[in-house]
Amino acid sequence: MQTPSTEEKILAAARKIFVDKGLEGARMQDIADEAGINKAMLHYYFRSKEKLFDTIFTDVAKEFLPKLFAILTADKTLFEKIELFCAAYIEHETKTPYVPVFIIKEINRGPKALMQRITQVGSPPFDAVIAQIKRETKAGIIKPLEPFDLLLNTLSLCIFPYLAKPMVQAVTGMNTVQFNDMMKKRCATVSKVIIDSIKA
Amino acid sequence: MQTPSTEEKILAAARKIFVDKGLEGARMQDIADEAGINKAMLHYYFRSKEKLFDTIFTDVAKEFLPKLFAILTADKTLFEKIELFCAAYIEHETKTPYVPVFIIKEINRGPKALMQRITQVGSPPFDAVIAQIKRETKAGIIKPLEPFDLLLNTLSLCIFPYLAKPMVQAVTGMNTVQFNDMMKKRCATVSKVIIDSIKA
DNA sequence: GTCTATATTCCGATAGAC
DNA sequence: GTCTATCGGAATATAGAC
Numbered sequence: 001m002q003t004p005s006t007e008e009k010i011l012a013a014a015r016k017i018f019v020d021k022g023l024e025g026a027r028m029q030d031i032a033d034e035a036g037i038n039k040a041m042l043h044y045y046f047r048s049k050e051k052l053f054d055t056i057f058t059d060v061a062k063e064f065l066p067k068l069f070a071i072l073t074a075d076k077t078l079f080e081k082i083e084l085f086c087a088a089y090i091e092h093e094t095k096t097p098y099v100p101v102f103i104i105k106e107i108n109r110g111p112k113a114l115m116q117r118i119t120q121v122g123s124p125p126f127d128a129v130i131a132q133i134k135r136e137t138k139a140g141i142i143k144p145l146e147p148f149d150l151l152l153n154t155l156s157l158c159i160f161p162y163l164a165k166p167m168v169q170a171v172t173g174m175n176t177v178q179f180n181d182m183m184k185k186r187c188a189t190v191s192k193v194i195i196d197s198i199k200a
Numbered sequence: 201m202q203t204p205s206t207e208e209k210i211l212a213a214a215r216k217i218f219v220d221k222g223l224e225g226a227r228m229q230d231i232a233d234e235a236g237i238n239k240a241m242l243h244y245y246f247r248s249k250e251k252l253f254d255t256i257f258t259d260v261a262k263e264f265l266p267k268l269f270a271i272l273t274a275d276k277t278l279f280e281k282i283e284l285f286c287a288a289y290i291e292h293e294t295k296t297p298y299v300p301v302f303i304i305k306e307i308n309r310g311p312k313a314l315m316q317r318i319t320q321v322g323s324p325p326f327d328a329v330i331a332q333i334k335r336e337t338k339a340g341i342i343k344p345l346e347p348f349d350l351l352l353n354t355l356s357l358c359i360f361p362y363l364a365k366p367m368v369q370a371v372t373g374m375n376t377v378q379f380n381d382m383m384k385k386r387c388a389t390v391s392k393v394i395i396d397s398i399k400a
Numbered sequence: 401g402t403c404t405a406t407a408t409t410c411c412g413a414t415a416g417a418c
Numbered sequence: 419g420t421c422t423a424t425c426g427g428a429a430t431a432t433a434g435a436c
Contacts, residue, residue: 006419024224025309028412038421045419081357101308107366109225112411115370124371148372149389152361160356163363166307170315171324172348189349197393206401228430238403243431 006171007045009035011056014042018056018104023049023109054117057106060099061121067092073125078136078198081129081190082154089158090187094180100162150198157190207245209235211256214242218256219302223249223309254317257306259323260299267292269277273325278336278398281329282354283391290387294380302364342398350398357390 013035017026028049032039046052071084073147093100107115130147137144161168161183171181204212213235215227228249232239246252273285293300307315330347337344361383363367369379 022224024222027410039412040414040422041420047413049412051202058400076382098308101304104301104363105305110366117368118367121353126371140339146389149386152364152368152386153357153393155364156356156360157353160360160363161352163304163308163360164352164355166310166315168352170319171326186349186352189346192352193353193397194311197396227428229428239406239430240432241402244401247431249430 006035006037006041009037010042010045010052011059014052015056015059018053019060019096022102022105023053025026026053027163033150058117058121060096060102061118064092064099065118065121065124069125073128078132078142079195081193085154086158086187086191086194090183090190093162094157094183097162097165097176100159140200143200145198150194153197154194157193161186166198206235206237206241209237210242210245210252211259214252215256215259218253219260219296219298220275222302222305223253225319226253230267238361258317259319260302261318264292264299265321265324269322269325273328278332278342279395282394285354286358286387286391286394290383294383295359297362297365300359304363342365343400345398350394353397354390354394357393361386 011015014031017034020026021030026049028039028042031052032042035041042049043054046055067088068085071081071088074081074084076084107118124138126147129151133142133150134146136142149174165179168174169176174182210231210291214231217231220226221230226249228239228242232242232251235241242249242252246255271281271288274281275285276284291327307318323340328346329351333342333345333347333350336342365379368374369376374382
């Protein structure tokens with residue numbers, strides 16, 4: 001791997017700092033230091049802090065969402081999809097544990113520009129999933145249910161532990177390695193809770 | 201109710217602004233405006249922004265946690281406690297929907313001083329709940345389970361929707377009233393998912 | 401206790417030399 | 419393209435009159 005260009009160094013540094021501290025918490029100086037370059041260069045390559053942030057946010061969303069969407073549209077049973085979804089999500093978050101906090105902070109900071117950008121990255125394949133739920137309900141595989149509840153339950157169980165990670169660690173005394181181990185084991189637990197709740 | 205004192209006005213205003221915008225997003229001027237007083241008074245009553253924030257954070261935690269702890273130590277079956285816990289939590293959050301975002305943002309902002317303050321407010325009655333789980337497992341009422349998973353699952357399902365509220369609203373088109381209605385209905389759903397997952 | 405005015409600090413952004 | 423130096427604004431905090 002050759003030496004990264006200045007722009008690449010900036011992007012990597014900005015991602016680290018923004019994901020860690022959010023738009024308001026991050027300092028341009030922090031990003032420059034992390035990248036090992038001068039603060040002025042940030043403005044040379046990206047016009048402003050906001051523009052740099054937007055670039056990072058979009059990048060993060062673009063890696064984050066399509067992978068999950070792909071699972072939802074694959075040719076699998078609903079139960080399989082739930083297991084794959086939980087596994088993929090937790091696997092991904094183990095590598096980027098601060099992203100959930102980052103996302104939650106920013107979508108709650110309005111205006112709605114960022115929300116729109118998320119949905120722009122690619123619309124979630126709700127229709128396909130809803131159709132599948134109807135099919136499997138009719139086939140007697142799962143109980144009648146609100147697709148929305150299923151989605152919200154799944155996301156809640158996968159994402160929330162990362163949001164509450166500092167509290168979990170404070171209460172249990174886990175370090176980060178132990179936390180990741182715990183989440184890996186929890187993956188099966190979560191799938192099971194969800195599947196049990198919808199099995200006919 | 202008599203006219204609130206200046207200090208009370210400051211506390212009420214600071215709470216509103218801090219809960220809404222977080223420590224970094226809030227401006228002392230915003231708080232002064234909200235309270236209808238001068239900015240200098242904030243420093244007269246509380247020495248600094250940080251100190252004012254700490255006061256608010258502790259207050260919020262002090263109202264937030266004991267109510268839930270009380271349910272966990274009540275003389276009820278585990279199933280009853282789960283239902284009461286979800287109902288109380290969702291009821292409370294309908295009135296203060298920004299508190300979860302506030303808490304999550306701040307506990308992820310280090311240093312750990314704030315986390316310590318939460319646990320200081322009063323230790324969660326883990327021992328009592330764990331003992332009850334063991335008893336009911338032995339009695340054949342519930343499956344053998346990790347108490348930690350039960351707690352995390354319950355909190356996840358109750359809290360996460362408030363954290364993701366902007367996304368939920370963007371995807372479903374709900375307004376706030378509809379969102380609250382949805383959560384009220386969801387309360388039963390959440391209890392059921394949890395109870396189904398532990399019933400023997 | 402409350403206000404006005406001002407000091408101080410911090411940070412994003414820019415100018416200009418190289 | 420990259421740096422140093424600096425501007426300008428915003429926000430916290432303080433001084434001092436009343």
